[in-house]
Amino acid sequence: xxxTAFDYTKPATxxxxxxxxxxGDSKLLAGGYSLIPAMxxxxxxxxxxxxxxxxxxxxxxxxxxxxxxxxxxxxHYEILTNDLIKNRLPFFTQAAGIIGDVQVRNRGTxxxxxxxxxxxxxxxxxxLAAEAIIDVKGTGGGxxxxxxxxxxxxxxxxxxxxEIIVAIRIPVQEGARSVYLSFEQPASRFAIVGCAVLRKxxxxxxxxxTGVSEAPFRDRGAEAVFDGKSWDTATIDTAVDAAIGEVDVxxxxxxxxxYRRHLAKVYLKRALQALA
Amino acid sequence: MQIHVKVNGxxxxxxxxxxxxxxxxxxxxxxxxxxxxxxxxxxxxxxxVHVNGKAAKxxxxxxxxxxxxxxxxxxxxxxNGELHPLQTSFKEMHGLxxxxxxxxxxxxxxxxxxxxxxxTEEEIRTALEGNFCRCTGYQNIVKSVQLAAExxxxxxxxxxxxxxxxxx
Ligand SMILES: Cc1cc2nc3c(=O)[nH]c(=O)nc-3n(C[C@H](O)[C@H](O)[C@H](O)COP(=O)(O)OP(=O)(O)OC[C@H]3O[C@@H](n4cnc5c(N)ncnc54)[C@H](O)[C@@H]3O)c2cc1C
Ligand code: FES
Ligand code: FES
Numbered sequence: 001x002x003x004t005a006f007d008y009t010k011p012a013t014x015x016x017x018x019x020x021x022x023x024g025d026s027k028l029l030a031g032g033y034s035l036i037p038a039m040x041x042x043x044x045x046x047x048x049x050x051x052x053x054x055x056x057x058x059x060x061x062x063x064x065x066x067x068x069x070x071x072x073x074x075x076h077y078e079i080l081t082n083d084l085i086k087n088r089l090p091f092f093t094q095a096a097g098i099i100g101d102v103q104v105r106n107r108g109t110x111x112x113x114x115x116x117x118x119x120x121x122x123x124x125x126x127x128l129a130a131e132a133i134i135d136v137k138g139t140g141g142g143x144x145x146x147x148x149x150x151x152x153x154x155x156x157x158x159x160x161x162x163e164i165i166v167a168i169r170i171p172v173q174e175g176a177r178s179v180y181l182s183f184e185q186p187a188s189r190f191a192i193v194g195c196a197v198l199r200k201x202x203x204x205x206x207x208x209x210t211g212v213s214e215a216p217f218r219d220r221g222a223e224a225v226f227d228g229k230s231w232d233t234a235t236i237d238t239a240v241d242a243a244i245g246e247v248d249v250x251x252x253x254x255x256x257x258x259y260r261r262h263l264a265k266v267y268l269k270r271a272l273q274a275l276a
Numbered sequence: 277m278q279i280h281v282k283v284n285g286x287x288x289x290x291x292x293x294x295x296x297x298x299x300x301x302x303x304x305x306x307x308x309x310x311x312x313x314x315x316x317x318x319x320x321x322x323x324x325v326h327v328n329g330k331a332a333k334x335x336x337x338x339x340x341x342x343x344x345x346x347x348x349x350x351x352x353x354x355x356n357g358e359l360h361p362l363q364t365s366f367k368e369m370h371g372l373x374x375x376x377x378x379x380x381x382x383x384x385x386x387x388x389x390x391x392x393x394x395x396t397e398e399e400i401r402t403a404l405e406g407n408f409c410r411c412t413g414y415q416n417i418v419k420s421v422q423l424a425a426e427x428x429x430x431x432x433x434x435x436x437x438x439x440x441x442x443x444x
Contacts, residue, residue: 001317005294032337032341040316051340107337
């Protein structure tokens with residue numbers, strides 16, 4: 001499988017990358033583990049690839065001003081093996097560890113995954129539950145998009161064609177605990193259902209799902225059940241009943257919508273029990 | 277576009293089309309046909325090589341992305357005519373049948389054993405998630421990696437006795 005011909009450029013800075021993006025039908029190339037398979041099937045035929053893997057400012061993880069900052073070009077493997085993430089955001093470590101396989105984790109990046117917005121991608125769930133902000137830059141300057149506004153549908157986001165995700169910022173929540181669980185497609189390990197839960201020190205909870213619907217989402221109905229309630233079996237069961245609600249649940253050859261809805265509730269229950 | 281790569285210790289410069297996949301560069305330009313093409317869809321792992329020491333599926337990488345990188349293929353594992361412990365272990369434990377998946381499996385395992393020299397059976401199975409084998413049922417692949425881990429953690433190089441075993 002050979003993609004259609006394209007030009008290739010490898011800028012050294014974000015500014016050069018933005019400039020390269022603004023001419024023709026150009027596309028960013030990060031790890032390539034979503035884009036190249038799509039190009040080989042000719043589902044996408046960009047005229048130019050702008051390889052951002054050599055931009056130093058897009059690499060690395062740090063804690064700064066009460067936030068964990070993960071730069072967009074950080075690979076799944078680098079997140080998986082990072083101690084700051086392990087201590088502060090254990091559900092990011094869990095998600096990183098179950099994405100694809102060793103080879104995918106070695107090259108795929110968190111920025112590429114969020115931009116691609118595959119409905120079965122793992123990152124969107126913990127990113128939504130952690131109240132992350134997605135920083136992007138383009139010819140019009142920079143903007144910060146809350147994760148809750150970022151995903152707009154199947155493979156679609158708020159990103160404009162000349163915008164680059166530069167970083168994912170996550171507020172540090174002292175005393176919070178978190179878990180990410182997924183029911184994986186056995187060959188690719190993509191999430192048929194993925195559920196991320198963040199339990200805050202005051203007992204409130206953020207619940208996010210991926211794989212369930214065309215876009216990942218926060219489940220406000222299930223979250224609201226915990227307001228002013230204690231974390232007992234009855235509350236958990238009520239939240240599980242309330243979960244998914246009116247959501248339009250995906251159906252494909254891996255799982256019918258009925259089965260997916262069931263799985264989503266089972267995985268939510270397990271995640272909540274793990275934090276009880 | 278001109279690329280400059282070091283493959284199995286040898287430096288190469290070639291003019292390539294940006295759309296040339298690394299696996300085609302290795303097989304068709306360098307004639308290193310030990311790296312196999314199985315699925316071409318990024319799933320099976322038969323095309324696994326090391327790029328700057330880390331396992332990658334070379335069917336999901338353009339050769340231009342490997343510019344200025346060091347690449348190791350299955351042909352580069354043996355040192356000074358001595359097979360790598362993974363290679364001898366696959367032979368001893370019957371870790372292959374048709375052998376099609378083997379170069380990819382060994383390259384993934386070689387990267388993994390650097391990070392975790394004493395893996396459990398479960399850890400080996402997880403590490404090899406991205407490598408599919410249609411023949412063996414994986415049991416002997418796991419045993420081969422376990423044996424290689426043992427050999428590699430012995431501080432001494434392979435003993436004379438073991439060398440003879442390999443020859444037999
Ligand atoms: C066999 C296999 C199994 C996989 N299993 C899983 C899995 O279990 N779970 C999972 O979540 N994912 C899985 N993936 C997908 C993998 O995680 C990808 O690496 C990831 O989705 C895309 O990241 P990338 O860096 O490779 O992006 P690329 O493929 O390089 O790019 C993807 C898209 O994002 C754009 N883009 C890239 N970087 C940026 C940026 N910084 N700003 C704006 N746009 C950008 C590109 O233009 C392109 O449109 C799997 C992939 C394979 C091949
Ligand atoms: S040929 Fe590359 S993963 Fe199958
Ligand atoms: S030995 Fe035949 S595919 Fe693995």
